[in-house]
Amino acid sequence: MKRILIYLLLFMSTLALGQDKVQYKIDLNKLANDRLEVVVKTPKFKQKEVVYALPKIVPGTYANYDFGRFVQEFKALDAQGKSLRIKKTGPNTYQISNASQLSEIRYFVDDTWDSPEIAGDYVFEPAGTSFQKDSLYALNTHAMLGYFIGHEKAQVQLSIDKPAQFFGASSLQNKSKASSDLFEANHYQDLIDAPLMYAAPDTVSFPLANAKILISIYSPNKMCSAAQVAEQIKPLLEAQKKYLGGQLPVSNYAFIIVLSDNIKNGSYGALEHAQSSFYYLPEGNIQTLAETIREVCAHEFFHIVTPLNIHSEEIGNFNFLQPKMSKHLWLYEGLTEYAAHHVQLKYQITDLKKFMSTFENKWEVMNVQFDRKLPFTLMSEKVLDKYKDEYGNVYQKGAWLGFGLDLTLRKLSQGKYGTQEMMRDLAKFYGPNQSFKDDELFEQLIQITQKPELKTFFEKYVAGKDEIPVADWLHSIGYEIQEYNASPIKSLGFDFQSLNVNAETHRAVINSEDGINEFGRILGLQAKDEIVFINQLSFSLDSFSINAAKVLKDIQLGDILEIEVARPKGNGTYETVRMKAPFQTSMGSAPTSFVPQKNPSDAQLELRQQWMNSIP
Template sequence: MITSFLKNSLVTALMIILFGASAAAQQVYQYSVDLTKLTDDKLQVELIAPAITQKEIHFYLPKIVPGTYMNSNYGKYVQNLRAFNKAGKALPLEKYGDNGWTIKNAAQIYKVDYTVEDTWDATIDNKVYSMCGTSFEAGKNFILNTPGLFGYFEGMKQLGFNLSFTKPAGFYAATGLVPTSTNSSTDVFTCANADHLYDSPIMYSLPDTATIKVGKTDVLVAVYSPHKMATAKFIAAHMQTLLLGAKDYLGGKLPVEKYAFIFYFNGEQPKSYATGAWEHSYSSFYSLNEEPEKQAVGGWVSVAAHEFFHIVTPLTICSKEVRQFNFNETVLSKHLWLYEGSTEYFSQNMQAWSGIITPEKFLENMSQKINYSREAMNDSLSFTELSKQSAGKYADQYGNVYMKGALINNCIDLYLLQLSNAQYGLRQLKHDLGVLYGKDKYFEDDSLFSVIVKLTYPELGTFFKNHVEGGTPIPYETYFAMAGVDYIPSEDYKDFTLGGVMLNDTPDGMIKVGIKDLNEVGRKLGYKEGDILISLNDSLVNAKNLETRISGLFKNAKEGDVMKVKVKRLNAQGQAEEQLLQGTMAKVEKKRKHVLRFMSNPTAEQLRIRNVWLNGHAAAGAANAER
């Protein structure tokens, strides 16, 4: 028999347990968005807040997010932010900078709501990378890069987030997140904390998806192409080759169990700023121009290779600045050579190593990077200084992280292979760094170089000191020679020409001619400033197919062949009319810089390094045959 005292004690204990469970349940951000209710290109966002004890608190949307090196200031797109207590009474608040609000009587906060304008076609004075932005198109498509919609309270980034979306009929959420519940009208997703939330883009549209199985990894390819010029099935077939190559390149398995490639092909939105892609731990989002898939898929796959390899750096190997990211202060790591540089190098090297592109094409790509970094960028700028100031003082040099950054890693790879007798390269180094740190740990920014030297060779410390921390240009002839590749600073050659014309894209996708540097072939053809190209030897030309048309024209040409160029030109009355320009094919003297070319007689050591560097499958096959 239970006594009255025991009954009271049990009731008290049960109440404590229930209250504790209730309090714990409240310690999560409960967000809801109705995608069926879009007003003036704006969405309404509602938040049932976690419990707060402070008298006042700051509420933020991010200023900057990982993987970007500019301040996005997502708070600028938020309007009419309000906070309420449980009785529905509005609480006093005031704006705090571009991205924050200070809410008074914060312990009473029950609900926060606000409207959000999408970034792609907003007219406010701000700029967000298109691949990191938002777009709301009723009945068509919703791009929900989460930092553009959802905020957090200061000091409470580690709480969980529940996201509830009411969706249009038939719409599907393409994302790396797994829904906790889903039906025909609603999806619910859960994120562990703010880092997880902002690492998880979502695209809503009518579904066009395909799934690839690569080892134990399920890979989703989701596509929105308004004019049906691209399809998930076609892209997935080409992505499979990439992912199989990546699996082998990374040692036989992919480091994630699920991954999503989310493609938005812009055939409707303003094209006021650059396209691109944004990497995440379990997905990547692509904002690209809509083009015929057969023509453009090679470029799409190359971009996807880069973003996919970010699962290694910085999503697995990174510094404290990245792992404990400050969303509202611009605090960057000095190791962009690793995060972006090694990722870009891996994306290119893997394609050669696995046979997706030829070794010659790989050298051509690296040559282009040397050209860009030495001719258009400051080649004497410390790369660590560039990294720390890439969102500020050196923002104009940021593009070099994909050029010289990749070259730094190429040279490190070759140097390691030479020092180890072709037994240990950059892939093995990044594997060892991944084991040492992994997704839950980080390195100190100032210690990484010494850690790498301990893992490898003292000579690498000198390389870092001179060419990464220091501003000494890399002697490419030294490092590429390790694999039997000549570096030629400059050489003269003869090749066919269209006439020395400048070719510039027009807003409607055509090609306008400039005649400042016409050569003899161009003068004989009779170009005029402002001519619009229509065709080359009866093959229609536009901005998308120009390179293909030119290479096709030159490929089988012989000197003296007829060359016909049809142009559109304004007559004396200002009216456009077509004219046929006719001349002959001829080669002219040209100059090219920073050429990489395989040596004709490499040594056995150079060949051994070259095979491991660029021909991994063949090298492995030969080794197995010898056994």
């Protein structure tokens, strides 16, 4: 009965719009002042007023971006081209009067990659836009196109006029045979979930199980090609296909890759979508990029499971202006990160030594940079504000939660059932059109796996403050933590692993007091200090590693080390703090490694083998 009511409401909403589509048009041939014009042909509205909105945030980003700030010269017009009254009611919203007369909206948008004059938070490049005439148009359309509040489920259409030499790469299928591309989607969220890249074509496509895979790359200096990327990731994708049961939950998938020879802010990465992923990586040849591409692609491709087939109501009914975040980043990002490494181990793309080394590093970063006792569900709920600095832990502790859950399940099932099988069963229960309730997920997982013991796991390590029992999990497969004695080391006063990057200032930040060693305390370093100069050498992101190595190589005991930091004052401003002290070595934190036990039991070896080589 409830399902019938929902369909009825959607049907009535469609009737209210007169079954019209929202039609967007962009002409890439008319770039002016580094801006593109967006034209929106609107449905027939019956109400007196309607609000056109651009997103404050989009799924997968976990940051407030306010894309409306990139909009200029907004106009609402009737069928005769006369202006209707508009009122800007917020950074992302425009209220339009006499909506029944509305025929068209026009405005200009700046790109996010190269608009320093526009105030606000830095937009991570894989979530933004770049307009480079004659070379590249990177179009995450959520940064350009809006929607009508209350009519988010209206059908949409996007027409793009392009330079003749350009190809439009996307998971969306081009419906046009003419010079203009035409894309259609069931509604706004489906449209913006499919980024586009326009550039001179460098693409490869091939079948994978039931799906067609597209790889499209932009390399400004032609240092890397789509064919080379395909050669690197084909074995990975074949392994992931097996990991997912031999079939994929999508019919097509696009890898859209931008390589940059000018990484300005020191950060790069990718953003996942249901049927594609968008990459922003430093340009290099395939030898230097191969491992990075495999690691990033492995993670992003697995997002076809989450959130496409498994997602909470907060994502299924995403609110682009006032988002409510799900409690389950451990599932979306953590378990995805774990699977991206486990699949490579299981199908011999990597070996156990490399896998363990990767998780050693995750453990160390987790312990140095993040709050080990912060409940993951609480961090997830508050990740946009109170705990935004803890987000990076989804790839550290989140991956460890996946590792621990997999071992726990396999131990409970004599090796026959793990997270690989659990995610398949969970996807069958929900699927792309059914969301789970945040508060019910743990219980649902217990029912699906038929393992009531998981209640303790979730209560302690995901929703609770208990530190994860890394040593116990390793012991279950015949591994142990080996510690070494600390020894004197040269240091600039802080642990390099404790550093983050401030996306606004583009400076390295000492993340916490734990990252400051004895010499750093003598200098007077504090948590949240941003490094500017050391011994008069710039420590900007592009010179940080080179100059740090130079200082450490040249300085001797007793030499004066001078450091300048920008220290936040709490109101968005900084004070310059200069400090100096005679250089001295510090006792390095005791390094650790995960090593096989000398005499593991048969049970430990059996579980290890079942975990590494479980049946597909």
